[in-house]
Amino acid sequence: MADDLFTPTIAPAAYEVRRPPWRPQSLFFPAVLGGPTAVTVLALVNSGRLGLPRRATLTVLGAGVAGLVARVVVTLSAGAAGTERPGRWIGALAGGLVWLAVSATQKGRYRAYELRGGEPASLWGPGIAAVLVLGFAEAALLLLLAAA
Amino acid sequence: MSAPDAQLSRVAHLLELNRPEQALDELGRLPAGAATGTAAFRLRAAALTELDRWDDVVAVVRQGLAECGPDAELLGRLGLALRHRLEYAPAERALLDALAIAPQSPWLLCQYADLCCAVGQTDKAERLVARAAALAPDAPPVFSSRFQLAYARGDDRAAERIAREFLGAWPSHPVALALHGVAASRRGRVGTAHRAFGQALAHDPTDADYAEAAWESRVHAHPLLLPLRPLYRLGTFRTWLLAVGVVVVLNLAGLDLLAGLFGLCWLVVCVWSWVAPSVARRLVLGRWRS
Secondary structure: OOOHHHOOOOOHHHOOOOOOOOOHHHHHHHHHHHOHHHHHHHHHHHHHHHOOOHHHHHHHHHHHHHHHHHHHHHHHHHHHOOOOOOHHHHHHHHHHHHHHHHHHHHHHHHHHHHHOOOOOOOOHHHHHHHHHHHHHHHHHHHHHHHHO | OOHHHHHHHHHHHHHHOOOHHHHHHHHHOOOHHHHOOHHHHHHHHHHHHHOOOHHHHHHHHHHHHHHHOOOHHHHHHHHHHHHHOOOHHHHHHHHHHHHHHOOOOHHHHHHHHHHHHHOOOHHHHHHHHHHHHHHOOOOHHHHHHHHHHHHHOOOHHHHHHHHHHHHHHOOOOHHHHHHHHHHHHHOOOHHHHHHHHHHHHHHOOOOHHHHHHHHHHHHHOOHHHHHHHHHHHHOHHHHHHHHHHHHHHHHHOOOHHHHHHHHHHHHHHHHHHHHHHHHHHHHHHOOOOO
């Protein structure tokens, strides 16, 4: 029967066991607490674990870079205008926006992983480490740029 | 009707009543000739499927195929069992062999669609479900596969709508009730989910997944988690956006103390959302659950 719908398309590579991914929804917390760099780095690691195609990984990277640039520009502009208080929340907002892109690209693949009975990996350790290391690195970068 | 035929009818009836263990007992009493017929193998595989005994399903189906020759239903069961054993490529082979015999079977098309969803091939799954829906739009496997496809695509609204349609067409079908529970749970409707899973379990007490879901929904309906219901209902992103927005507005208005207090309250809610489910689990079960 010549029906392309009944042609085998499932290769073992489509479901080979990798390290368990993190739940994309959980990446929201490091995104808000650590900013765009923290969520981007975690999301890129998660892309590898989910076996996302190159295009989706590049989308995450692009969103992360755009989020970081936007955060720097808006924070420096707000600082120049003398409105310092909202600046503390700009990082959280930028991280949240990057997370939206991460969620859009990773949700479907994670759901497929769930349908295969997969359990998510714990994000506690990597999440806290990303918030502390990358969040502070981002803050240091902002201080350096503000001082320059 | 001969005695073995009557026995097989009784087994089929027991399966309809969700009594797979009794069905297996009845099949064990079949005379040797009837026990090795295609119908007996189909019923045995169906009963073992109900009990989620996937290794046994594979063994029985392979024996049936060896003794009776190719059969679409047995091959479909083999595909289902192999999928549950995470052997996706062999499962696809079995389903394609089944579809070569019965290309117009909605159940087989849906099985294949579910398999495609599990490996992330949602476009192919959509075409398979569309074909099944064209053949039997109101069949339970079609509703179930449509739900699974929407879920795999992350479209929770569509999944909820399909669950409602399914429940409308089959109000007492355990799968319809369970999917309604899943959809309600995803949207933070804790009470609805709890009721739906409870009803699904009442209709099919042998299903371990329904039992687990009913238990989990009982935890989420615990009064300790009452303060978290708006969070479940709105979702993490929207709740955080709201909280951050309120703090920013209060800050901009110069109400620092109020902003600080609100931030502190928000922190308490966040910590509660991490701790309370475990506490509720302990209270519901009486011990920490592994």
